[in-house]
Amino acid sequence: xxxxxxxxRISVIIPTLDESARLATTLGAIVAAVQPGVExxxxxxxxxxxxxxxxxxxxVPVLASPPGRxxxxxxxxxxxxxxxxxxxxxxxxxxxxxAAAVRQALAEPEVVAGAFRLAFAPPLPAxxxxxxxxxxxxxxxxxxxxxxxxxxxxxxxGGFPEIPLLEDVALVRAxxxxxxxxxxxxxxxxxxxxxxxxxxxxxxxxNQLILFCFFLGVSPARLAGWYRRRGEKD
Numbered sequence: 001x002x003x004x005x006x007x008x009r010i011s012v013i014i015p016t017l018d019e020s021a022r023l024a025t026t027l028g029a030i031v032a033a034v035q036p037g038v039e040x041x042x043x044x045x046x047x048x049x050x051x052x053x054x055x056x057x058x059x060v061p062v063l064a065s066p067p068g069r070x071x072x073x074x075x076x077x078x079x080x081x082x083x084x085x086x087x088x089x090x091x092x093x094x095x096x097x098x099a100a101a102v103r104q105a106l107a108e109p110e111v112v113a114g115a116f117r118l119a120f121a122p123p124l125p126a127x128x129x130x131x132x133x134x135x136x137x138x139x140x141x142x143x144x145x146x147x148x149x150x151x152x153x154x155x156x157x158g159g160f161p162e163i164p165l166l167e168d169v170a171l172v173r174a175x176x177x178x179x180x181x182x183x184x185x186x187x188x189x190x191x192x193x194x195x196x197x198x199x200x201x202x203x204x205x206x207n208q209l210i211l212f213c214f215f216l217g218v219s220p221a222r223l224a225g226w227y228r229r230r231g232e233k234d
Contacts, residue, residue: 008037010038012030015045021049120195127204141172142172163221
């Protein structure tokens with residue numbers, strides 16, 4: 001089914017866990033855009049900081065969920081009213097005019113899903129270049145690029161697998177079998193905190209190792225254990 005660019009409602013679904021320091025900026029950017037036909041839902045996985053209060057202060061409804069990004073996003077999708085679902089990390093800023101760009105992309109019959117070009121704050125040009133090259137050439141955007149797709153297709157492929165790691169990659173692999181994934185020229189801006197904490201080289205190598213092992217069939221549970229033992233906290 002083609003998306004009507006004038007009437008399609010977009011549901012922005014934000015899974016959170018202790019994101020109060022960054023969520024206000026994320027929500028503020030959406031609210032400031034004042035884009036018609038856009039609803040925003042926060043699905044909180046049990047935050048112990050002020051995440052819920054920040055969302056409520058912006059007039060955004062909050063759904064409670066067990067922790068786990070895939071499950072949180074599935075619960076948000078079940079409650080959303082939009083024909084288009086857009087999944088946004090709590091530390092990522094959408095670009096101005098994102099709604100029109102998303103509708104236009106999905107109006108193309110061969111496009112089944114999409115994501116945005118990636119940028120970081122503070123800037124990490126080499127990391128961003130690599131992520132954008134991978135997205136364009138391999139049709140493999142990650143969740144921090146704000147994945148979007150039609151609700152009916154999301155339901156048809158079974159939503160996000162509720163696994164402890166790489167639920168975004170698993171969904172994108174299923175979507176690639178259905179058609180083209182558009183990478184929009186507008187950039188989302190996501191936090192560079194993980195690269196700052198670990199170091200660009202170390203974090204990049206770890207991410208590539210985890211991804212390689214996932215493609216080889218290593219279980220996400222085992223990979224999540226490796227990830228966390230090396231000091232990463234999602």
